[in-house]
Amino acid sequence: SYVLTQPPSVSVAPGETARITCGENNIGSKSVHWYQQKPGQAPVLVIYYDSDRPSGIPERFAGSNSGNSATLTISRVEAGDEADYYCQVWDSSSDHPVFGGGTKLTVL
């Protein structure tokens, strides 16, 4: 069983780069997906297969995954990026998803 560990909060100034991590032993062997959830809204997929972006997601959003940590990187952060971000993997042995606890991104 997987337990995905995310920092509760990350703060960054506008125009800077935000990095949100998702940790689990040997997570690099899994595919990690990321969701953005703005206040009062449903989650939106921003990264899948570690680093692929769905259509409509800005290139400022990038993902990487290696070793024991996956990272969502948001470049040139804007006020509109302020949201909760969740990582997710699929536990194929149990056929169910595992979500991280979520990270609140604050744009200072």
Add this chain to the structure above:
Amino acid sequence: QVQLQESGPGLVEPSQTLSLTCTVSGASISSGTYSWSWVRQPAGKGLEWIGHIYISGTTNFNPSLKSRVAMSMDTSRNQFSLRLSSVTAADTAIYYCARAHGSTSIRWFDPWGQGTLVTVSS
């Protein structure tokens, strides 16, 4: 463009059964290798997977909820449904339906419904 929309009562009494329906537009729930899922989120908390159903009728549920959950599909209406029995205040949450796709070992959720708030209270 695929869209999902949850519907159902916003208020359920304790010990009763919560019933929600997700209507899918822009795609047939009968096609592809998707799984159709329910995820909930208590106020101020993270995402909790409830379960999913495949077009084959195969279901899989969160072990912590398994004894109280049932799911079904109505392909003629392009809908799938959730039933959660013996609810308590702890089941108060926003309930989302979502489509999961990918392979048997790599799946992600896209799109999601807008969510519906269900409050358990007398």
